[in-house]
Amino acid sequence: MTVQSLLFHGIALGFAAGFAARLYLLRVDYRQYPSLPHNHVSHLAFGGIAAAVGAVAVPALLEKEFTAVTFLALAATQFREIRDMERTTLQALEAYLLVPRGADYIEGIAVVFESRNYLAMAAALLVSAATVLVGAWWAGVLAALVVLPWIYSLRQGKVVGDLAEVRPAALRFEGPSLYVDHIFLMNVGTAAQREQIEKYSMGLIIEPRRSSGRDKLAHPGQRQAILHEVTAALGTHQEIAEPELTAMARKDADTGALGIVVAPFTRDVAVAIKAAANTPLLESARGSHPRWAAPVGAGPRQKAGDAGRG
Amino acid sequence: MGPLRAEKIVAVVTTDKEKVTGGGVPVFLAGDRQEAENTALLIARIMGAMVHDLENGCLLVVVH
Numbered sequence: 001m002t003v004q005s006l007l008f009h010g011i012a013l014g015f016a017a018g019f020a021a022r023l024y025l026l027r028v029d030y031r032q033y034p035s036l037p038h039n040h041v042s043h044l045a046f047g048g049i050a051a052a053v054g055a056v057a058v059p060a061l062l063e064k065e066f067t068a069v070t071f072l073a074l075a076a077t078q079f080r081e082i083r084d085m086e087r088t089t090l091q092a093l094e095a096y097l098l099v100p101r102g103a104d105y106i107e108g109i110a111v112v113f114e115s116r117n118y119l120a121m122a123a124a125l126l127v128s129a130a131t132v133l134v135g136a137w138w139a140g141v142l143a144a145l146v147v148l149p150w151i152y153s154l155r156q157g158k159v160v161g162d163l164a165e166v167r168p169a170a171l172r173f174e175g176p177s178l179y180v181d182h183i184f185l186m187n188v189g190t191a192a193q194r195e196q197i198e199k200y201s202m203g204l205i206i207e208p209r210r211s212s213g214r215d216k217l218a219h220p221g222q223r224q225a226i227l228h229e230v231t232a233a234l235g236t237h238q239e240i241a242e243p244e245l246t247a248m249a250r251k252d253a254d255t256g257a258l259g260i261v262v263a264p265f266t267r268d269v270a271v272a273i274k275a276a277a278n279t280p281l282l283e284s285a286r287g288s289h290p291r292w293a294a295p296v297g298a299g300p301r302q303k304a305g306d307a308g309r310g
Numbered sequence: 311m312g313p314l315r316a317e318k319i320v321a322v323v324t325t326d327k328e329k330v331t332g333g334g335v336p337v338f339l340a341g342d343r344q345e346a347e348n349t350a351l352l353i354a355r356i357m358g359a360m361v362h363d364l365e366n367g368c369l370l371v372v373v374h
Contacts, residue, residue, distance in 0.1 A: 175363070175365055176362070176363035176365065186360075186362075187362040187363060188360075188361070188362070188363070189347070189350060189360075189361030189362045189363040189369045189370070190347040190350060190351050190361045190363075190369070191347060192347065192351055193351070193360075193361060240358065241355060241357075241358035242355070242358075243354075243358070243359065243360040243374055244360060246374075
């Protein structure tokens with residue numbers, strides 16, 4: 001095999017692997033995606049560019065085309081724009097959602113989109129490097145077989161269900177006060193509104209398994225993401241000028257459990273539980289305190305930072 | 311946006327005028343509980359607000 005055809009093989013295999021990685025990641029996680037066809041096109045285009053840049057990097061170095069490597073940096077700038085693009089789009093839509101995603105969830109989704117391009121670029125780079133450095137096309141195929149499953153495994157982080165138990169719970173009124181189980185949710189002033197809630201609403205309790213899950217669940221952005229996910233799965237009876245059916249999540253100060261009320265269009269408890277449990281744990285909620293500051297299993301406690309965040 | 315929003319009382323509806331005094335919001339007097347709830351609900355629907363019960367004969371209409 002000539003050097004030229006080897007480089008060509010490397011670039012082609014790298015590009016294919018990178019593009020495949022992006023395609024793969026685009027399909028796997030419906031929650032990270034607003035499922036708009038035109039968005040698919042633009043993300044695949046970006047993914048293609050990422051794959052191309054990643055694929056040519058090592059061959060360019062071997063050809064002593066050092067300036068070509070600077071394109072990696074250029075590409076990285078472009079991908080930061082993707083984060084902005086996603087953020088702007090989702091924020092613009094936010095005002096017209098009955099149950100918004102919340103700023104934290106949007107940031108999480110935007111970061112995921114950016115990082116998936118880097119993953120596509122990394123896949124392309126690794127595969128083309130393997131091809132060119134080993135000097136045989138089968139090395140590239142082999143590398144792709146290792147790299148693609150690895151990238152696939154990175155597609156999803158932790159979810160709410162990993163650190164908490166979701167269970168259905170009864171809604172009840174004590175006078176005007178609405179409770180889910182023992183957790184106070186809101187004060188509902190008129191009999192007509194209480195009837196609406198009894199007719200349409202549904203209660204859930206999310207209990208952290210360990211105390212380390214408490215402040216992750218308590219994070220207002222995380223709560224909003226859960227409400228959005230449940231609503232996305234089941235629809236909502238909520239109406240713009242009728243706030244009594246507003247989805248909300250309130251915390252029990254003693255146990256850290258979240259009490260949730262939603263007014264789903266389809267009353268399917270199993271789906272509601274699954275949607276809540278499968279809500280991604282947001283990075284902003286995950287990183288809210290250093291590990292040394294919060295001993296696991298320390299029991300009930302009120303974190304000083306709770307009030308300030310959000 | 312976010313969970314900490316500015317909330318605003320837009321009206322008070324009461325069956326017991328002894329329980330309220332002058333303030334920044336309109337106060338509506340109602341003859342009985344039924345009328346109070348009805349008035350409060352109508353105001354709430356107009357303002358996109360929520361009715362809350364103070365359990366002393368007063369209903370608050372609050373925009374959240």
